[in-house]
Amino acid sequence: MKNLTFISxxxxxxxxxxxxxxxxxxxxxxxxxxxxDENLYAKSMISxxxxxxxxxxxxxxxKLRSWTEGDNRSxxxxxxxxxxxGTKMLKLDDKLWIYNPSxxxxxxxxxxxxxxxxxxxxxxxxxxxxxxxxxxIYTATTIGEEIFNKNDCWILELLATISDAAYQTKKVxxxxxxxIPLKEERYGKSGKLLKTTxxxxxxxxxxxxxxxxxxxxxxxxxxxxxxxxIESIQFDMEIPDSRFSKAxxxx
Amino acid sequence: xxxxxxxxxxxxxxxxxFPIIIIATxxxxxxxxxxxxxxxxxxxxxxxxxxxxxxxxxxxxxYKEMISxxxxxxxxxxxDELMQRINNEFPDVSWEQRxxxxxxxxxxxxxxxxxxxxxxxxxxxxxxxxxxxxERMNISRSLVRGRIPNKSEELVISDQVANKxxxxxxxxxxxxxxxxxxxxxxxxxxxxxxxxxGLTALDxxxxxxxxxxxxxxxxxxxxxxxxxxxxxxxxxxxxxxMEMKKQFNNPKTxxxxxxxxxxxxxxxxxxxxxxxxxxxxxxxxxxxxxIMSLVLWNSGLIGGIRRYGEIGVRLAIGESKGHVYRSMxxxxxxxxxxxxxxxxxxxxxxSYYLQYNGIDISSMMENISMLMNTTMRxxxxxTSFIIGFIPGxxxxxxxxxxxxxxxxxxxxxxxxxxxxx
Numbered sequence: 001m002k003n004l005t006f007i008s009x010x011x012x013x014x015x016x017x018x019x020x021x022x023x024x025x026x027x028x029x030x031x032x033x034x035x036x037d038e039n040l041y042a043k044s045m046i047s048x049x050x051x052x053x054x055x056x057x058x059x060x061x062x063k064l065r066s067w068t069e070g071d072n073r074s075x076x077x078x079x080x081x082x083x084x085x086g087t088k089m090l091k092l093d094d095k096l097w098i099y100n101p102s103x104x105x106x107x108x109x110x111x112x113x114x115x116x117x118x119x120x121x122x123x124x125x126x127x128x129x130x131x132x133x134x135x136x137i138y139t140a141t142t143i144g145e146e147i148f149n150k151n152d153c154w155i156l157e158l159l160a161t162i163s164d165a166a167y168q169t170k171k172v173x174x175x176x177x178x179x180i181p182l183k184e185e186r187y188g189k190s191g192k193l194l195k196t197t198x199x200x201x202x203x204x205x206x207x208x209x210x211x212x213x214x215x216x217x218x219x220x221x222x223x224x225x226x227x228x229x230i231e232s233i234q235f236d237m238e239i240p241d242s243r244f245s246k247a248x249x250x251x
Numbered sequence: 252x253x254x255x256x257x258x259x260x261x262x263x264x265x266x267x268x269f270p271i272i273i274i275a276t277x278x279x280x281x282x283x284x285x286x287x288x289x290x291x292x293x294x295x296x297x298x299x300x301x302x303x304x305x306x307x308x309x310x311x312x313x314y315k316e317m318i319s320x321x322x323x324x325x326x327x328x329x330x331d332e333l334m335q336r337i338n339n340e341f342p343d344v345s346w347e348q349r350x351x352x353x354x355x356x357x358x359x360x361x362x363x364x365x366x367x368x369x370x371x372x373x374x375x376x377x378x379x380x381x382x383x384x385x386e387r388m389n390i391s392r393s394l395v396r397g398r399i400p401n402k403s404e405e406l407v408i409s410d411q412v413a414n415k416x417x418x419x420x421x422x423x424x425x426x427x428x429x430x431x432x433x434x435x436x437x438x439x440x441x442x443x444x445x446x447x448x449g450l451t452a453l454d455x456x457x458x459x460x461x462x463x464x465x466x467x468x469x470x471x472x473x474x475x476x477x478x479x480x481x482x483x484x485x486x487x488x489x490x491x492x493m494e495m496k497k498q499f500n501n502p503k504t505x506x507x508x509x510x511x512x513x514x515x516x517x518x519x520x521x522x523x524x525x526x527x528x529x530x531x532x533x534x535x536x537x538x539x540x541x542i543m544s545l546v547l548w549n550s551g552l553i554g555g556i557r558r559y560g561e562i563g564v565r566l567a568i569g570e571s572k573g574h575v576y577r578s579m580x581x582x583x584x585x586x587x588x589x590x591x592x593x594x595x596x597x598x599x600x601x602s603y604y605l606q607y608n609g610i611d612i613s614s615m616m617e618n619i620s621m622l623m624n625t626t627m628r629x630x631x632x633x634t635s636f637i638i639g640f641i642p643g644x645x646x647x648x649x650x651x652x653x654x655x656x657x658x659x660x661x662x663x664x665x666x667x668x669x670x671x672x
Contacts, residue, residue, distance in 0.1 A: 100437035
């Protein structure tokens with residue numbers, strides 16, 4: 001009996017040591033996450049982008065302009081098509097307001113409504129709200145490396161450290177050189193795959209690499225996903241406080 | 252002879268009162284049980300047809316795949332032409348366009364800022380042009396406060412939602428949803444009434460609005476989520492629907508937005524429910540009638556045996572066995588008929604009462620989301636008037652027939668011996 005216990009402990013110790021050696025080959029996941037945040041996040045951003053929803057009944061293109069400051073404040077205005085033009089969204093901390101010109105109403109979106117699709121896309125309001133730096137929400141472990149779309153990538157497993165994160169776990173493929181998450185698999189609390197994102201094109205703006213074209217796919221929805229193309233982006237610009245007010249929604 | 256026997260029965264209370272009470276009670280219970288089971292089953296089918304399935308329904312193939320989610324974005328486009336076609340092809344059916352969609356109901360405060368909000372299930376029907384839809388959805392009877400919308404941009408909401416969100420009549424509310432093509436859609440409406448349908452699934456959060464308002468809100472001009480068909484005579488005809496499906500559906504098409512016709516039985520597991528109900532109802536009634544028959548047969552048997560002495564005297568004074576036997580059968584026919592008539596009258600009367608008043612079971616259905624009425628009602632049909640005669644009349648007569656067999660087994664020598672003692 002004693003021999004059996006000794007052998008079991010020995011085997012477990014060997015497995016643990018070999019695992020440690022295995023992961024020791026990879027860099028620290030949290031360190032990679034920190035570098036991603038440094039590359040992607042700026043004090044403020046002003047961008048113009050296109051969102052193309054590839055639905056079952058064809059594709060629909062929307063154009064929008066967005067102002068973002070830090071993690072907590074953002075404002076978007078839809079410019080096209082005419083049916084959506086004038087729709088505005090304001091995010092302040094964990095609150096989201098939407099203005100629709102046809103009803104001339106400002107509506108606060110809360111609770112599980114945040115999980116609904118935004119403008120019929122594969123992106124939910126909750127996805128849009130998740131502007132925080134990755135290190136604020138997740139802790140990461142590097143679990144492997146792989147070539148993805150001809151780019152050498154680290155594979156990171158992210159575990160949420162806060163209970164109200166939109167996704168409890170994520171598996172992310174990080175470009176080793178550009179420090180951009182080229183592919184993401186987002187999982188719910190049950191471990192079910194909910195969404196995937198892929199960055200199809202990146203551009204260098206100043207010192208940072210930034211995604212130019214990406215595709216979001218809600219795996220629970222039929223369709224070809226939602227393409228997001230950044231047409232122009234400016235970093236660290238001064239944005240007046242009035243931009244992030246409810247009054248700005250009706251202007 | 253009939254008059255003679257009738258007088259005999261009427262004058263001897265012990266010969267008719269107890270047997271008639273037993274037969275009438277058994278028949279009453281049989282009629283009531285039949286009407287109750289029929290009532291529950293038919294009400295469930297009617298409610299499903301009126302609120303959701305129609306007697307048949309036309310949707311796109313893509314919509315059919317996710318029909319439980321009511322994906323109006325996969326609905327029918329070009330409904331004006333389609334309506335014209337089906338009205339010409341199937342003139343015995345009345346066709347109605349409907350849109351079911353989910354959304355958010357938002358009540359603003361004085362400054363236009365959200366005061367309260369709730370998720371709702373919107374049912375868009377033709378409220379103005381075709382009053383049959385109002386009747387089918389039972390809106391007039393379901394009104395708790397206010398009135399039915401009579402112009403555009405008016406709606407009625409579930410009384411439960413109104414109380415929860417503190418919405419009053421004439422309050423302006425906004426419905427927030429997305430259009431058929433995914434854009435955000437918002438429209439302001441005036442609440443003109445509140446309703447309680449008595450269907451738990453709907454009372455939790457239903458909103459009823461006119462289909463034209465919904466079409467404009469959802470960017471669905473000349474489009475609808477579903478087209479429901481109702482036979483003009485109001486009766487579901489499974490064979491006719493089968494024929495129509497064969498004529499309408501094109502099994503070769505690969506277009507996921509091609510219209511396809513569904514039978515009432517193809518939806519909400521109603522086919523299974525109907526088959527199960529037919530089978531179960533038949534089985535329950537068979538068992539019930541069988542047990543009642545045994546009871547009443549036994550009563551007939553006891554009635555015959557109880558008169559053992561009397562029959563002995565009649566045989567002893569020279570009455571033929573056949574005459575005694577026939578007179579017993581005729582008596583049991585009179586008693587069985589009278590008991591069955593009384594039982595049927597009482598059973599049908601009680602069933603009529605339950606048909607109009609029903610029994611409220613809402614307290615048992617608080618957490619049930621099934622489309623099922625919270626007031627259970629009986630239903631009186633033609634069969635209700637004859638179903639009780641099987642145990643009441645037939646069984647008691649058969650019981651007497653068996654009891655009477657003893658008459659033929661008794662011989663004269665034994666009779667005198669019995670009379671001496």
